[in-house]
Structure formats: structure tokens, C-alpha cells
Amino acid sequence: MSAFKVRGSARLSGSILPQGAKNEVLQILNAVLLTDKRMTIHNVPNILDVNKLIELLGDLGVEIEALGGGSYTFCAKQVRMDYLHTADFMKKAAALRGSVMLAGPLLARFGLAYMPRPGGDKIGRRRLDTHFIGLEKLGACLSHEPSLDCFKIEAKCLHGTYILLDEASVTGTANIIMAAVLAKGVTTIYNAACEPYLQQLCSMLVRMGAKIQGIGSNLLTIEGVNSLRGTEHRILPDMIEIGSFIGLAAMTGSELTIKDVNFDSLGIIPTQFRRLGINCVCKDNDLYIPAHEHYEIESFMDGSIMTIADAPWPGLTPDLLSVFLVVATQAKGSVLIHQKMFESRLFFVDKLIDMGAQIILCDPHRATVIGLDRAFQLRGTRMVSPDIRAGIALLIAALSAKGESFIDNIEQIDRGYQNIDKRLNALGAQIERIAD
Numbered sequence: 001m002s003a004f005k006v007r008g009s010a011r012l013s014g015s016i017l018p019q020g021a022k023n024e025v026l027q028i029l030n031a032v033l034l035t036d037k038r039m040t041i042h043n044v045p046n047i048l049d050v051n052k053l054i055e056l057l058g059d060l061g062v063e064i065e066a067l068g069g070g071s072y073t074f075c076a077k078q079v080r081m082d083y084l085h086t087a088d089f090m091k092k093a094a095a096l097r098g099s100v101m102l103a104g105p106l107l108a109r110f111g112l113a114y115m116p117r118p119g120g121d122k123i124g125r126r127r128l129d130t131h132f133i134g135l136e137k138l139g140a141c142l143s144h145e146p147s148l149d150c151f152k153i154e155a156k157c158l159h160g161t162y163i164l165l166d167e168a169s170v171t172g173t174a175n176i177i178m179a180a181v182l183a184k185g186v187t188t189i190y191n192a193a194c195e196p197y198l199q200q201l202c203s204m205l206v207r208m209g210a211k212i213q214g215i216g217s218n219l220l221t222i223e224g225v226n227s228l229r230g231t232e233h234r235i236l237p238d239m240i241e242i243g244s245f246i247g248l249a250a251m252t253g254s255e256l257t258i259k260d261v262n263f264d265s266l267g268i269i270p271t272q273f274r275r276l277g278i279n280c281v282c283k284d285n286d287l288y289i290p291a292h293e294h295y296e297i298e299s300f301m302d303g304s305i306m307t308i309a310d311a312p313w314p315g316l317t318p319d320l321l322s323v324f325l326v327v328a329t330q331a332k333g334s335v336l337i338h339q340k341m342f343e344s345r346l347f348f349v350d351k352l353i354d355m356g357a358q359i360i361l362c363d364p365h366r367a368t369v370i371g372l373d374r375a376f377q378l379r380g381t382r383m384v385s386p387d388i389r390a391g392i393a394l395l396i397a398a399l400s401a402k403g404e405s406f407i408d409n410i411e412q413i414d415r416g417y418q419n420i421d422k423r424l425n426a427l428g429a430q431i432e433r434i435a436d
Helices: 022-034 048-059 081-085 087-094 097-110 129-137 170-180 196-207 239-251 269-275 318-328 349-354 388-400 420-425
Strands: 003-007 013-016 038-042 063-068 071-075 112-116 141-145 150-154 162-164 186-190 211-213 219-223 232-234 255-258 281-283 286-289 306-309 334-338 358-363 366-370 382-384 404-408 430-434
Touching (some): 003 388, 022 038, 022 048, 022 170, 022 196, 048 063, 048 087, 081 087, 081 097, 081 112, 087 097, 087 112, 097 150, 097 170, 129 170, 170 196, 196 211, 196 232, 239 255, 239 318, 239 388, 306 318, 318 334, 318 349, 318 366, 349 358, 349 382, 349 388
Parallel strands (some): 013 255, 038 232, 306 334
Antiparallel strands (some): 003 404, 003 430, 038 071, 063 071, 112 150, 141 150, 186 219, 211 219, 255 286, 358 366
16 A cells, blocks of 8 residues: 655645545536436546546446546446446445445436445445435335345336435435436425535536426425436535645644635535634635634633534534544644544544544544644654545644654545645645555
8 A cells, every 4th residue: 555754844835726526526427327418527536436436437338538627528328237237346336435326327217226335434334224215215126136245226117205314314315316306206305415515416417407496405306307418517626625725724834725615615614613713714716724823722602612513514514523633633722523423433533642632532423632732743653544534634633743754545545635745745745655
């Protein structure tokens, strides 16, 4: 596995352009299977998870043309359905969490889908019940294929229905939406996830001819249509990367400008950083982060310790809690980080403790951070990236630390952050990529 060698203590400066949103593009790429017409997608990030999904679509027979500059055309006119029950498909799909969203489009258009147990981050239990229950309510039949260790999903015809989701799953909602747009009749989805990624997906489907009402809310009404046409779509800037850059600027005492952030799509993220004492200034469509020599965590109005927790949109995305945790280590004051969704996502804090951070891991979901107020600089060490978001948090810690750090298993970081070493080095960071 490759590694990063990081020399810390450098002040960064300049401007950086965020990549296209990983969580959005994985939905959008699966949606190209809903039509036999040409689709053009812009601002596609060059990251491992996205490249693997594009490769998988090509293996399925989708015609793909790279136009350059992160733009692609896709045409799913002739899909190789026989490829779905091959060992090669199972291996590639199982290695990619985003492959679960192949099920909705394939089921809607062809009446058949296979879903292997998906891979991705090792951050705890990530159940698929919401996907299966929603598709079954639309009329699909689910069975287990022992020989391929996968689930087979079939439906002669999907019919609209009322669906109350047991959780506001983003990928589950996306899968059900993509199946429902071609179902007969009206589908109502209540407790639907409504993140900007899903709003983007729904808006694109409407341009393709889908009939969706309630976009941006947790109550969607979908009237099925017979077919969809092609369209052109641009991926939003990645709010998780933007949040990571805000945290990086504060942690390293750097002055940065994040370009073209689409501020309205960031939701509560800037406000939550302000609760840590980090000032973010929106200038036109850019986000300016001044250098912070010190930043102080707010307390609640009754004086109790601040709690920052994840929640369904418009609450704080769980993908940024790792960044909030590491940034809090150099703040003045204390904060409780409560990761409600995944029970293994906070286990990376032992690496931060080795670097000198004062953190109490209360249980798999909660950690109390006692900020050092820069009185003690984190020290460099060797560590392993367990998942995408913990990986970027550890990189932020290493860039702020005294001395050298080594981060192994950086393939996890590459899954979600495009050329992160080159882009940060252009701002003054000192990151060296060490090959196997």
C-alpha cells in the first residue's frame, strides 16, 4: 500500500477549488442506466470510487466518452444484462459501496438486478434493509443466490405505492426514487432523505421527463412515466471537501480561499464551524477562511459543554464529524462529538491520542475532546487511514503536527479526495507520496 510522508507545521495560503461531490456523482452515474439516450455529466471528480463505477458501467455495456476537464458522456443503449451474474461483476461491485444504487435503475428498466454485499469504508454496520424494503413495496421479489453470495431482485412490473422509510437513508432513498420514476402509478416516499445530492438527482430526473414533487423535502410524490430522455447535468462542489478545507485552514493557522463553493448548498456546515470559533466569510460564491491564531469553542446558553452531532439533512452530515473532532483538539474549550450513525467511525482517535491530543472515547459513538488551545502542538507519528473521512482528518492532524508523520493505506483517502497531495502542496503543504 502507498503512504503519505507529511512534514507538519507549515502555514498554507492561497485558493483552492473543490472537486465535484462524490456522494452526488455516485447517484448520478447509476441514473444513466435509466435511459437509452445520451447523458452528459460535468464536474466528475477523478477519484477511485468514481473511476471504479465508471469502469463497471463500461463493463455493463454503457458507451462512455471522456470529454476532458471532468466531463463525460454516457449512453446505456445496449446494456449487457448477462454480465450481472458473472464472478467479475460480483467482485467489482462488491468492492464499491456505490454499486448498491445499480439496483433501482436496472430493476426499473430491465426488471432484474443483482446486489452483492457492498464494500467501502469499514465504519460499522451499514444495513441494506431500507433499499430492499422499498424495492419490495414497489413490487420486486428478493432472493439470495448462495453460489454468488449476492441478492437477486426481480420484478415483471413495478407499481407505485406508499412507502414510509424506517430511516432517512440517502442511498436507499436514491435507489427507490430511481426505481419509482419508471413504475406504473404514483409512489409516495415519506421520511425520504433530502440532502442536496438527492435534490440534484431529482432535478436531473425531472429534466429527463420524470414527474417528482416535493424536491428538497422529506415527502416525495413520484408519478411514474414510460421512459426518460437524455440530459446534461453538472455535479455540485463537494461539501465534505469544502468542510475539510475549512478545518485544515483553522488547524494549521492558515489563510485560505475556497473557490466556487455554491454556498447555499452547504447548509449548517459554516454555522457548526463557527460554534468551534472558526470564522468563515462568504464573498460572492467563494468562502474565505482567515488565519486563526486561536479559536474558542462555544458553550450552550446554560453553560454546559457544546455537543456536535450528526443528523439527517438539514442537520450536520456524519461525513464531517471526523474533521470536527480533529480540529477541536487545538481549540480552546471542550466539545462532545456524537457520531450517531456509525459505531466504528471514532475509533481512529487512538492515533490522535498518540500525537498528544486530549480525547476521551466515551463509547463507540461519543468522544469528548479537551482542546489544547495550541499550548501543545501535536507530534508526528505513523498511522493508518481506516476510512475516507478519518483519513483526511489524520492528514489535517499531520499537517499541523511537529515533525514528520507517515499515513499508510492512503488508497482510502484517494477514494474520496482528488489528487489531494498535489493540490495541498500547491498551497504550501509538504506531502510526499511514497509508492508501494
